[in-house]
Every structure is written in C-alpha cells, then in structure tokens.
Amino acid sequence: IEDEELEQALGPGGALEAALEAREEGLVRFIGITSHTLHAPVIHRKALERFDFDSVLLPYNFMLMQNPQYRADFEALEQICKERNVAMQLIKTAQRRPYGDGPHTHATWYQPFDDPKALTLAIHYALGREGAFINTAGDIHVLPKILEAASNFEKAPSDEEMLAMLKEQQAEPLWA
Numbered sequence: 001i002e003d004e005e006l007e008q009a010l011g012p013g014g015a016l017e018a019a020l021e022a023r024e025e026g027l028v029r030f031i032g033i034t035s036h037t038l039h040a041p042v043i044h045r046k047a048l049e050r051f052d053f054d055s056v057l058l059p060y061n062f063m064l065m066q067n068p069q070y071r072a073d074f075e076a077l078e079q080i081c082k083e084r085n086v087a088m089q090l091i092k093t094a095q096r097r098p099y100g101d102g103p104h105t106h107a108t109w110y111q112p113f114d115d116p117k118a119l120t121l122a123i124h125y126a127l128g129r130e131g132a133f134i135n136t137a138g139d140i141h142v143l144p145k146i147l148e149a150a151s152n153f154e155k156a157p158s159d160e161e162m163l164a165m166l167k168e169q170q171a172e173p174l175w176a
Contacts, residue, residue: 124154
C-alpha cells in the first residue's frame with residue numbers, strides 16, 4: 001500500500017472493512033498490512049495508529065538499512081511492533097539490484113542474489129533481526145536456495161562482510 005492509498009484501504013468500504021467482515025465470519029484469524037516501498041515504515045506507523053493490525057510486511061535488507069531515513073523509520077516501527085506484539089514480515093531480503101534494461105531472469109521485479117554465498121549472507125543478515133521473519137522471494141528457483149541459507153543460520157554477518165559482498169556482487173538499492 002502506498003501512502004495515498006492508506007485512507008482508501010482503511011476507510012469506509014475499504015479493504016480493512018472487508019477483512020474485518022471476513023474475520024467475523026471465521027474466514028481469517030489475522031489481519032495484516034503490506035507496503036513494498038521505501039515509505040513502508042512510515043505508512044505502517046500511520047496504519048497502526050488507526051487499527052491494531054496483527055502484522056506488517058515491508059522491505060528489509062542491508063542496503064536499505066544504510067539509508068539513514070529508512071533505518072530510523074524502520075526502527076521506530078519496530079519499537080511499536082514490539083510494544084504491541086505485531087509481527088514484522090520482511091521482504092526483499094534477497095534483493096541484489098534492479099533489473100534495469102537487462103533480461104529478467106527470475107519471477108521477481110528485482111534481480112535476486114544468485115551466488116550462494118552472497119544469498120546466504122543476505123538471508124542471514126535478515127534473520128539476524130530479532131523478532132522478525134522473512135517471506136521468501138516470489139520465484140520457485142530462488143526458494144530452495146533461501147530455505148538452504150535459512151536452515152544453516154547461526155548469526156548475522158558483520159557490516160564489513162556485507163559491504164564486501166555487496167561490492168563483489170555489484171549490488172544496487174532498488175530506491176535511491
């Protein structure tokens with residue numbers, strides 16, 4: 001959801017109303033909100049001011065957390081989620097760079113890490129975020145690699161390891 005869509009989604013006749021009806025009918029137990037943009041943490045904080053969502057879903061990876069504004073917004077949202085027991089679902093954890101004009105080799109709108117070591121570092125970085133969990137990339141060829149990386153998680157890599165990997169992989173953020 002984008003900021004301008006928030007009022008529509010949470011207002012009368014919006015998606016939240018439909019989700020509440022579905023919960024009353026026993027069709028769903030939990031209600032969450034998603035945003036796939038650089039503004040996701042701010043959008044989610046606004047949404048949580050209006051409704052007690054069970055979960056939020058938003059982008060998270062090492063490159064994003066190097067953006068001071070995103071990091072501050074993410075950490076503010078994270079604090080609210082901890083206080084209110086709201087699940088944080090992380091996406092774009094395996095994101096390497098935008099496709100640009102090149103061929104799209106995966107069923108994702110961004111190019112994921114292909115190199116097993118790089119992918120493992122990216123996944124371990126995300127899994128190192130206490131209290132959060134990752135949703136896998138929407139590509140059946142990347143999924144087994146993500147599951148393999150997750151299965152051998154012990155600790156998050158250091159910033160130095162991540163910076164070296166990003167340089168080697170010529171990684172680029174999705175948003176400037």
